[in-house]
Amino acid sequence: MKAPTSTAIFGTWVLADAGGGPEVLRDRWVLVEGRRIAAITVDRPSAETILDAPGRFVLPGLLDLHNHGFSEAVARTHTEDGGGRHKVESIVYTVLLPLTRRGIDLLTHEERLAVARLSILQLLKGGAATVMEPFRNGIPEMFEAAEEMGIRFYGAPYLFSTANAKAGADGRVAYAAEAGRSDDGSADLAAWNSLHEKWNGRDEGRIRLAMSPHATDTCGPELLRACAARARELHAPITIHLAQSAGEVETIRSRYNKTPAEYLDSLGLLAPDLLAAHCIASSDSDLALMAARGTTVLNCPRVFARTGKRAVFSRFAGAGVRTAIGTDGYNLDLLGEMNAAAMISKVVEERGDVANAPEIIDAVTRTPAAAIARPDLGTIRPGATADLTVVDLTHPHLQPLHDPRRALVWLANRADIDAVMVDGRLLLAGGRAANIDENAVTTAGTAAIRRIWDLPEAQAAFNS
Ligand SMILES: [Zn+2]
Known part of the structure; x- marks a missing residue:
């Protein structure tokens, strides 16, 4: 550039x-x-x-530390009003992960790049200067688009022990192993390392990687320990989905007799370098533990509001947990997300004085900057980036x-x-x-996503 x-x-x-x-x-x-x-x-x-x-x-420059430009684009306008759910509480394992995976295989390099460009265009037009983007490691085009379009980018390619978790007809998620694949996640760690080698630090550090074990229910202890060790060796932030549904809490309870937060704590992950998305099914004692450990919650209220669920900014902030606001890919509109964080907090707590405007602005400026150990970001002062x-x-x-x-x-x-x-x-x-043909980017990205919507399994997921 x-x-x-x-x-x-x-x-x-x-x-x-x-x-x-x-x-x-x-x-x-x-x-x-x-x-x-x-x-x-x-x-x-x-x-x-x-x-x-x-x-x-x-x-x-606003920071959005939790976004999925690819997988949520697949779901957009299909999953509101109860669509695509089939009585399943969360669409993560029924719609988002499987269709993204199929989409990656189906689309050409140019089409994947088109989807990535469209999402970054939307982020910029929503006011974000920095984005942290967890995505399947088969979409390196996210890095390419970020590099050419100029956004500050923390790419977070997923690591899984169980990459093909699927929900059955009863809504319960099965975590079947894949043929020929070790469940220690070593293949994903190798892929992460090679993406790190290629992309981390490009354009004087504008492009970086975050370590991104997908979630507590899809990552075993061995993989999580390996992720933390590698991230800490490289001083990379770590991000994960944590307590995003009651089903995940049940799964971790039955496997380890712990809450998801206790599970991460037992492995040494609950620390100031961890950014934990959602935490809506966390208990009050989980939040106290997270506050004590200095872990950050990434609060994305609108993606949950879509399904009638509460992701309450003031609940996390009020428990003393460092809390940042992100978009979770839903509509890539950080200003809208800030409004929702304030409004949902006040409605749920039935109080007008929680989640005030300065706090909400902190949650997209200096709070996320602190969470990724970047005191040069999220602030306007001489010498800052x-x-x-x-x-x-x-x-x-x-x-x-x-x-x-x-x-x-x-x-x-x-x-x-x-x-x-x-x-x-x-x-x-x-x-x-500046320097981007908005119409061309929008048309190409939309056409690529429509190819995924046309798949028979997409039709089945969305329309029955
Ligand atoms: Zn997410």
Whole structure:
């Protein structure tokens, strides 16, 4: 990609860190030189590119640490309103994993790349500057698309002990071993290592890998220990799905007589470098354990709201657990997810004062940055990495406006995203992707997903 130059962006409001945590500054310029924020000034600085539109809210580049651009695209508009469920509580093992797997085999390299590009386009247009993306290791195209499109990318290729877990007619998941495959996950660890070798650190560290054992019920103790050891050797973050359904809790109880969190703790995984997605079936004592261990919960409320389930931001945050907000691939709209996290928390707790706007904004800025040990991200201060998200607060639906943080969480939507900068490069400006033909990317990605929808097994999964 083209080397970053210098850019000055005017914010009517700038969420900057003046040393005591984030605060909203009025009428400031953010000067970016190369890949770093150089200064925050009152006077207009000189720079090669000047963005000086009025009414902009300049935020740190938002971080979305849990997304699946491929598997959820397969399910989109098929699985709302109770669709595709067949009395099964979770569609992870009935729809998402098997159809993604078939899709990977069916699609060409160009088609897989098209799906990856479409998801990154959606993420950028939703305001994300960083994404952590767990995906099956047969889609290296996720890395290719991230590299060419400029987003900050933590690719998290899955590791499984049981990669072909399937739900039966009774809704119970069977974890059958595959012919010719060892259940220690060594093949997936080898694949992860070779992807790490190829991709980690590209473009001065913009592209990285996270270790990604899929879930507690699909990964045995031997694999989980090996994952943790390898990740810690490389200082890579570890991410996993944890307590995402009651079925998973039952499975882990019957195998080990532990909760999923206790299972991970017994293997040494529950630690500050672990990012655990969902945790909706965690007990209160699990949350206390996670808080004590410094583990992060990745809260993705809308994918669960789709099925009438609660994933309550304030429950995790209120238990003292570090809690970040992610999109889980559902609609790749971080602003919408923030609104849902705030709204669902208040409704469930029947209190207006929980999950307030500053807390919710922290959950997509400095909280996820801390979770991946990146104090240079999620903050606007001189010397920080130049990742920024700029929101246009001049639209009629945002006026009148007293508090820009509350406006962002309660009134704004993804169509208000004006600019996204990563490493000093403007990837989105004026709400449109720079250097990307949005129509071509959308058409090609959609056509590829439609080929998966046309499969007989997809028709059966969705339509009966
Ligand atoms: Zn997930």
